[in-house]
Amino acid sequence: MVKQSFSHVEHWVFDLDNTLYPPAARLFDQIEEKMITYMVQSLGLDRGAADQLRGDYWRNHGTTLAGLMADHDIDPDPFLVAVHDISLTHLEPDQALAAHIGALPGRKIVYTNGSAPYAERVLAARGLSGLFDGIFGVEHAGYRPKPERGAFERVFAQAEVDTARAAMFEDDPRNLNAPHEMGMRTVHVAPEPVAGDHIHHHTVDLTGFLGQLR
Numbered sequence: 001m002v003k004q005s006f007s008h009v010e011h012w013v014f015d016l017d018n019t020l021y022p023p024a025a026r027l028f029d030q031i032e033e034k035m036i037t038y039m040v041q042s043l044g045l046d047r048g049a050a051d052q053l054r055g056d057y058w059r060n061h062g063t064t065l066a067g068l069m070a071d072h073d074i075d076p077d078p079f080l081v082a083v084h085d086i087s088l089t090h091l092e093p094d095q096a097l098a099a100h101i102g103a104l105p106g107r108k109i110v111y112t113n114g115s116a117p118y119a120e121r122v123l124a125a126r127g128l129s130g131l132f133d134g135i136f137g138v139e140h141a142g143y144r145p146k147p148e149r150g151a152f153e154r155v156f157a158q159a160e161v162d163t164a165r166a167a168m169f170e171d172d173p174r175n176l177n178a179p180h181e182m183g184m185r186t187v188h189v190a191p192e193p194v195a196g197d198h199i200h201h202h203t204v205d206l207t208g209f210l211g212q213l214r
């Protein structure tokens with residue numbers, strides 16, 4: 001049974017966006033609009049060209065920010081503040097999810113390619129504040145993004161995650177490659193499964209999945 005495959009796990013690592021809330025909340029639509037506006041203002045592009053470049057950077061660099069830093073030497077902190085200035089009114093508290101996370105044995109952390117202050121706001125809106133032992137954003141990885149292995153290594157060193165005794169929950173399958181290589185149990189949280197040897201489990205319903213581990 002599923003519970004058996006997690007019996008060795010003492011460190012639980014959760015992505016934030018579209019993992020700890022359902023993709024139906026569509027927060028990323030708002031973030032993408034903010035990114036496009038930022039790129040229009042800082043690079044002088046029209047919105048169509050900015051959106052194209054945003055997507056190219058996400059595909060080729062892991063995040064839009066990583067591409068902007070590589071090609072345009074963008075200052076990351078003002079960018080992160082601007083793009084995360086979004087409405088969270090579509091998020092609802094999830095008491096069952098909070099109870100299941102609270103019941104997990106060991107240390108729990110959030111690791112997002114967004115910023116830690118943004119993660120704190122999202123967790124509060126989901127009723128998940130105070131459940132985690134650490135909240136890590138892209139700033140804790142020197143602004144290098146998941147899926148880069150070096151980014152995971154920097155964050156896991158600070159969070160004192162023992163990857164041989166850890167599990168990673170993520171909606172972006174790219175971001176499960178390095179955790180798998182590092183010996184973690186991997187859970188893909190998304191509406192549709194994808195093929196890949198680096199994915200141990202898939203679920204459409206994180207709350208239900210964690211309920212099975214109790």
Ligand SMILES: [Mg+2]
Pocket residue numbers: 015016017018019170171172
């Ligand atoms: Mg995500």
